[in-house]
Amino acid sequence: QDGQGLHKKSYGYQSDVARLRKIVINSLYSHRDVFLRELISNSNDALEKLRITSLKEGFPVENPLNITIKAVPNETGRGGRLVITDYGMGMSAEDLATNLGTLAKSGTSDFLNEAETDSSAAGNLIGQFGVGFYSAFLVSDRVYVASIPVQSKQNPNPVQNVFSSSSNDAEFEVYPDPRGNTLGRGTEITLVLKDDALEYLATDRLRELVAKHSSFATSYPIYLQVVKTEVVPDEEAQAAQAAESASTIHTPASPPESTQKTTDEDEEDGIVEDVVEDIEAQKEPEEPPVPMKNVTVQEWVHLNDQPPLWQRDPKNVTKDEYDLFYRATYKESNDPLGVHHFKGDAGSISFKAMLFIPSDLEKEFWQSAKALSGGIKLMVKRVFITSDFGENGLPKWISWLRAIVDADDLPLNVSRETLQSTKFLAQVKQVIINRAISLLARISQEDPEQYAKILDTFGPAFKLGAVESQKDRFKLMSLIHWDTNLRNGTTLDEIVASKKKGQTQIFFLAGAGIAKETLAKSVFIEKLHARGYEVILAHDALDEILIANLRQWKGLQFQDVSKKGLVFGDEENSAEEEKAELEAFNEKFKPLIEYIKVQALDLVKDVTISNRLVESACAIVADQWGYSANMEKLMQAQTNPAAEKRGQNHMHSWARKQKALEINPRSPLIEGLLEKVLELEDAGEDKDEGLEREVKEVVSILIDGALVRSGFDVEDSNGFFTRIDRVLRRSLGVSESATTDTTVKPAPPVDESGSQVDKDEMARQLASELDRDAQLHEFSQAPPQFEDQIVFPGSSQPEPNDDVFNINLDGEDVKGAPHDEL
Numbered sequence: 001q002d003g004q005g006l007h008k009k010s011y012g013y014q015s016d017v018a019r020l021r022k023i024v025i026n027s028l029y030s031h032r033d034v035f036l037r038e039l040i041s042n043s044n045d046a047l048e049k050l051r052i053t054s055l056k057e058g059f060p061v062e063n064p065l066n067i068t069i070k071a072v073p074n075e076t077g078r079g080g081r082l083v084i085t086d087y088g089m090g091m092s093a094e095d096l097a098t099n100l101g102t103l104a105k106s107g108t109s110d111f112l113n114e115a116e117t118d119s120s121a122a123g124n125l126i127g128q129f130g131v132g133f134y135s136a137f138l139v140s141d142r143v144y145v146a147s148i149p150v151q152s153k154q155n156p157n158p159v160q161n162v163f164s165s166s167s168n169d170a171e172f173e174v175y176p177d178p179r180g181n182t183l184g185r186g187t188e189i190t191l192v193l194k195d196d197a198l199e200y201l202a203t204d205r206l207r208e209l210v211a212k213h214s215s216f217a218t219s220y221p222i223y224l225q226v227v228k229t230e231v232v233p234d235e236e237a238q239a240a241q242a243a244e245s246a247s248t249i250h251t252p253a254s255p256p257e258s259t260q261k262t263t264d265e266d267e268e269d270g271i272v273e274d275v276v277e278d279i280e281a282q283k284e285p286e287e288p289p290v291p292m293k294n295v296t297v298q299e300w301v302h303l304n305d306q307p308p309l310w311q312r313d314p315k316n317v318t319k320d321e322y323d324l325f326y327r328a329t330y331k332e333s334n335d336p337l338g339v340h341h342f343k344g345d346a347g348s349i350s351f352k353a354m355l356f357i358p359s360d361l362e363k364e365f366w367q368s369a370k371a372l373s374g375g376i377k378l379m380v381k382r383v384f385i386t387s388d389f390g391e392n393g394l395p396k397w398i399s400w401l402r403a404i405v406d407a408d409d410l411p412l413n414v415s416r417e418t419l420q421s422t423k424f425l426a427q428v429k430q431v432i433i434n435r436a437i438s439l440l441a442r443i444s445q446e447d448p449e450q451y452a453k454i455l456d457t458f459g460p461a462f463k464l465g466a467v468e469s470q471k472d473r474f475k476l477m478s479l480i481h482w483d484t485n486l487r488n489g490t491t492l493d494e495i496v497a498s499k500k501k502g503q504t505q506i507f508f509l510a511g512a513g514i515a516k517e518t519l520a521k522s523v524f525i526e527k528l529h530a531r532g533y534e535v536i537l538a539h540d541a542l543d544e545i546l547i548a549n550l551r552q553w554k555g556l557q558f559q560d561v562s563k564k565g566l567v568f569g570d571e572e573n574s575a576e577e578e579k580a581e582l583e584a585f586n587e588k589f590k591p592l593i594e595y596i597k598v599q600a601l602d603l604v605k606d607v608t609i610s611n612r613l614v615e616s617a618c619a620i621v622a623d624q625w626g627y628s629a630n631m632e633k634l635m636q637a638q639t640n641p642a643a644e645k646r647g648q649n650h651m652h653s654w655a656r657k658q659k660a661l662e663i664n665p666r667s668p669l670i671e672g673l674l675e676k677v678l679e680l681e682d683a684g685e686d687k688d689e690g691l692e693r694e695v696k697e698v699v700s701i702l703i704d705g706a707l708v709r710s711g712f713d714v715e716d717s718n719g720f721f722t723r724i725d726r727v728l729r730r731s732l733g734v735s736e737s738a739t740t741d742t743t744v745k746p747a748p749p750v751d752e753s754g755s756q757v758d759k760d761e762m763a764r765q766l767a768s769e770l771d772r773d774a775q776l777h778e779f780s781q782a783p784p785q786f787e788d789q790i791v792f793p794g795s796s797q798p799e800p801n802d803d804v805f806n807i808n809l810d811g812e813d814v815k816g817a818p819h820d821e822l
């Protein structure tokens with residue numbers, strides 16, 4: 001209880017609030033104008049909340065639903081206060097302590113950490129995070145918040161309380177307002193301005209701030225109290241004059257000052273002088289002038305009296321106004337990347353709408369499978385109704401869009417359930433999606449630079465849309481840009497338009513996450529590129545899935561150039577010639593093909609002469625139904641114990657083998673290898689064992705190299721590099737048997753004090769492994785065509801080509817190889 005008999009309750013600020021207040025006060029000085037925007041925005045929220053609660057609970061809300069701002073200079077002439085009042089929801093004593101003394105925002109700690117370590121970040125983050133109420137301390141030595149909650153069944157006799165805190169205090173106080181209930185309802189914030197913040201007492205400054213930051217922040221009226229000097233009749237002087245004239249003889253009055261002035265001016269040119277004098281002579285004697293005096297009057301000026309932006313004619317709205325609106329409404333620091341303002345219809349209900357393409361994609365977008373919510377704000381007759389469209393919310397791919405929809409023909413107390421049952425929301429959603437796609441298409445045509453920025457941020461989301469939404473897929477394809485070996489950022493239509501004569505396929509090479517420059521150098525593109533064909537470099541994660549969904553575009557089938565089935569379309573012209581050439585090559589390279597097959601058949605289905613290679617010696621080409629290297633990686637990332645249980649991993653290993661090793665008959669390396677193989681064949685029993693080992697080694701490196709070049713993983717990468725190591729030794733003339741000094745410091749002895757091995761745990765692990773093996777063996781219902789190709793790990797069945805597969809450099813079983821070899 002203080003000296004005035006008030007029951008003041010003291011509270012300590014929650015530690016995050018204390019941190020935030022410190023950051024706000026210390027580092028946002030140059031941004032301190034934001035305080036008014038933040039307080040107005042809170043007032044708007046409180047009015048909004050009141051209106052929605054009154055609709056829900058069915059109590060009437062008396063006017064006024066508005067926000068007022070009043071500057072009160074101190075009578076001493078130094079300093080003053082700024083008072084911001086709203087007739088919104090108000091707060092109880094507990095609300096004051098909780099809402100203003102604690103932070104309930106997600107991401108607060110991240111913001112605080114960032115802002116504390118980098119003061120420049122604080123300024124940038126204001127826009128995104130909003131420092132809210134605490135910005136009041138930027139301009140105030142002390143802040144009083146008087147508030148009274150709305151009357152309700154639970155609180156039939158609400159009391160007006162005050163929250164009070166100085167900018168230095170670590171504590172704040174809450175107590176009943178000694179003035180009693182002066183507000184009736186709502187919240188009054190009194191800022192005792194700092195000495196260096198007295199500029200905010202000037203009404204022009206306040207007008208400027210509201211116009212700059214808050215003219216779109218609320219649809220409730222904002223009134224500013226303005227003090228004006230007016231000239232009014234001085235009644236006292238008038239009465240005195242009347243008394244005086246009653247007691248004196250009437251004398252003609254001198255002419256009014258203005259007439260006198262005209263006469264004086266006219267005298268100079270001497271033309272109208274006589275006329276004026278004549279008129280004066282004819283006049284009746286004048287009444288004495290009414291005595292006037294200056295008085296100060298207070299007046300409330302409506303600051304945001306313009307209709308909301310979306311209600312205005314788009315022709316009369318400037319880009320600056322849209323940008324300002326967007327930044328104020330969504331608390332963004334950057335301008336939107338695109339705006340569309342239109343009139344639409346959903347069934348029989350017409351509405352006005354504005355769409356914004358944000359400057360950024362929220363972090364959560366790709367982190368969650370869920371769509372972002374709240375993108376569409378539905379208003380009825382300028383009043384906010386809901387941003388919860390439920391199942392009619394925007395689909396994931398475009399849930400980042402910001403839209404405001406204002407329908408005039410709906411009742412204000414319409415509920416979401418009613419809206420849903422009338423299909424209104426579903427129709428609005430589809431109109432918005434269609435309009436957004438048109439807006440994007442227009443920007444792509446009219447402003448390619450701006451569109452490039454949009455694609456940077458939203459390009460992958462458009463691809464998601466095309467995969468996710470069959471309905472919008474075809475429209476979206478014009479928005480999706482592709483990189484090819486010949487150009488960047490082109491559309492499928494443009495690719496089709498520049499197809500070569502006879503071409504019936506759209507060529508693509510998929511490689512999620514691989515740089516397009518690397519993809520462009522792929523062995524699979526060599527020949528196509530050399531011949532001038534265009535190949536899509538599908539380097540985004542969703543590209544291959546999207547292409548698989550599309551299957552064809554404008555009558556042209558998609559062809560993965562790393563798979564079988566590629567046709568240029570002009571084969572006919574040289575078909576005979578090529579056939580004969582192929583036959584000749586097949587004949588010539590038969591011994592080499594047979595030789596390689598022995599080593600390669602565990603990895604691939606076939607070894608063939610290639611028609612697609614120009615410079616490279618060989619490549620691995622997937623079958624039509626096999627995995628491309630890209631898909632293989634995607635599938636590998638997905639293999640998990642559950643899939644293993646269902647036997648899916650065996651399907652994967654089957655699909656992985658559906659590929660062929662193609663060799664380039666024009667490559668000198670292949671020619672050279674053929675010679676060596678023939679030499680071995682000719683020698684028969686007397687063959688040189690060293691040579692044989694060497695040839696096997698080269699073939700093995702060739703196969704693994706082809707896998708790597710073609711984008712696949714080499715299973716035994718250690719063995720691969722050991723073989724390369726050996727070849728390097730030979731080419732440098734280093735002895736193959738020379739060993740590396742492998743002495744290493746051994747680990748210290750076992751730490752006896754450490755945890756004992758849990759025998760039960762070991763037993764459990766062993767049991768579960770045995771169980772898993774048993775389940776794998778049970779998987780015997782493979783499709784007939786798989787049966788002979790599936791090998792169960794751990795089964796006693798001999799693996800095909802067992803002897804070849806396990807060969808290491810010395811022709812010994814890998815498992816038995818000496819340590820230093822591995």
Ligand SMILES: Nc1ncnc2c1ncn2[C@@H]1O[C@H](COP(=O)(O)OP(=O)(O)OP(=O)(O)O)[C@@H](O)[C@H]1O
Nearest residue numbers: 042043046088090099100129130131132133134187
């Ligand atoms: N004028 C007001 N009327 C009623 N409640 C208010 C008012 N001003 C603030 N509050 C309450 O205090 C809380 C804290 O306000 P603060 O401005 O710090 O954060 P916020 O408004 O929740 O977030 P942000 O400002 O980032 O939108 C609000 O959530 C609200 O409950």
